Amino acid sequence: MLSIFYGDMPQAIYNPVVYFKNRYTDEWIMDEFSREMIRDVDRSEVLGPRVIDSPVLGGITPRELSGGVKTLMAIYKAPDQIFNASACGDNCAKWILKIGEKQDVTINLRHLMDFGEETFVIKILNTGQIVHNMDELLPVAGMIVR
Amino acid sequence: MKGSYDIVVSNAKVRYAFTIRRNITIVKGDSATGKTTLVEMIREHYESGAGSGIELNCAKTCRVLAGRDWHILLREMHDSIIFIDEDNEFLPTDEFAGAVRGSDNYYVIVTREGLPNLPYSIEEIYGIRESGKYASIQRVYHEFYHIYGNTRTGKTVCPEKVIVEDSNSGYEFFKGISTTKAHTVISADGKSNIFAEIMKSQEQNILVIADGAAFGAEMDRVMKLTGRRKGIILYLPESFEWLILRSGIVAERNLEEVLTDPEDFIESSEYFSWERFFTKLLIAVTKDTYLRYSKRKLNEVYLHETIASKIVRQIRGIEW
Known part of the structure; x- marks a missing residue:
């Protein structure tokens, strides 16, 4: 299940991009789920563990991927850590939900990410509430973060 | 610093063109739109100049602030446009807000997090829109005569409840002109309470009045609420x-x-936000006149029908 702590969280990793840079392996990039995230968020195709085809930047390495997709991979591949997922835009939200369906993860959010119009299951750790859609999430999270 | 500045930055792969016009500009939006690439190009051009292969045209020096020693670096930065990426933990701190206050620099900050310590305008929140290799920076929130939210162009709004950010002259004015009206007027006693006041309100039609010049940090959660509640x-x-x-x-x-x-x-080192400039200007131009203005207590002459109607006439699309 996906759990979210909203607001300042000292034990969370504020800069997931740096964590990714120092911890990612070839396996992180070649994982089929990672490749789907890269394809969807960055519109880029993984050609090999060290080469990715970006429509804007051309041939790039994993280090030039967006901060959002690096954070998604960090959340997915290091579920024992808590990352600041405000490094992710709303176009990463569905992938955070999918990761939460695959495994138990906790993320830290410092803004109101839009999780879309579908139903979901998210535990808000600040209050202990479980919410199932944005209509339930917004009144709770909106009182904590901007 | 004062004035507006066009910035064009490009390399062989991407080109950004935009204009900065206040001390604080926020850039936010989806992942993979090029926000970090923009900041990185500014940094590389500052470090290596034309030799970086990056072309940058701007009347002011553009540079990047980052890292744990940001406060030491910032002391040496003047009359510049300073870009800051979202991975800097100092952004939401009081210390950083204190450094921006009184600064002669302009700041372009990449962040999705609302920064309540910084009084930034709703008009200076941008997202990057790309079209192939060309990217422009466009306003996130669109208005119609300063009205935002779920409204149809040309349709007059008739509120049942008015929530005013201010608790002083602004509130007294809107309260004063509403004494014979059907709607109620309350003060939120500060912009950070507006979200909670809307949540508490049972009325169908609610009008929120706040200072756009400093409402930027509140805009995301309040607009998300307006998107879900008619x-x-x-x-x-x-x-x-x-x-x-x-x-x-x-x-x-x-x-x-x-x-x-x-x-x-409006000199950035003198005014943290534009609202302070307009307050000072109004106090100065009405001094020693019957319109003498005080922010703390409304001069009752502003409630005189002739004067009040001229002020209210500026608020288009709302029935008073």
């Missing part, structure tokens, strides 16, 4: 004092020029 309208002029200055009741040479291009007159 009948919430935001009226966000620069400030209440700006509204009075625009109404034509104050005669002052150059006033039209100041209101048309405020950025040419």
Whole structure:
């Protein structure tokens, strides 16, 4: 299940991009789920563990991927850590939900990410509430973060 | 620093073109739109100049602030446009807000997090829109005569409840002109309470009045609420004092020029946000006149029918 702590969280990793840079392996990039995230968020195709085809930047390495997709991979591949997922835009939200369906993860959010119009299951750790859609999430999270 | 500045930065792969016009500009939005690439290009051009292969055209020096020693670096930065990426933990701190206050730099900050310590304008929140290799920076929130939210163009809004950010003169004005009206007027006692006040309200049609010049940090959560609950309208002029200055009741040479291009007159080191400039200007131009203005207590002359109607006339699309 996906759990979210909203607001300042000292034990969370504020800069997931740096964590990714120092911890990612070839396996992180070649994982089929990672490749789907890269394809969807960055519109880029993984050609090999060290080469990715970006429509804007051309041939790039994993280090030039967006901060959002690096954070998604960090959340997915290091579920024992808590990352600041405000490094992710709303176009990463569905992938955070999918990761939460695959495994138990906790993320830290410092803004109101839009999780879309579908139903979901998210535990808000600040209050202990479980919410199932944005209509339930917004009144709770909106009182904590901007 | 004052004035507006066009910035064009490009390399062989991407080109960004945009204009900065206040001390604080926020860039936010989806992942993979090029926000970090923009900051990185600014940094590389500052470090290596034309030898970086990056072309950058701007009348001011553009540079990047980052890292744990940001406060030491910032002390040496003056009269510059400073870009800051979202991975800097100092962004939400009081220490950083204190450094921006009184600074002669402009700041372009990449962040999705609302920064309540910084009084940034709703008009200076941008997202990057890309079209192939060309990217422009476009306003996130679109208005119709300073009205935001779920409203249809041309349709007059008739509120049942008015929530005013202010607890002083602005609130007293809207309360005063509503004594014979059906709607109620309450003060939120500060912009950070507006979200909670809307949540508490049972009325179908709610009008929120706040100073747009400093409402930026609140805008995301309040707009998300307006998107999910019908009948919430935001009226966000620069400030209440700006509204009075625009109404034509104050005669002052150059006033039209100041209101048309405020950025040419507002020195960032002197004014943390534009609302403070407009307050000071209104106090100055009404001093020793019957319109003498005080922010703390409303001069009752502003409630006189002739004057009040001129002020209210500026608020288009809302029935008073």
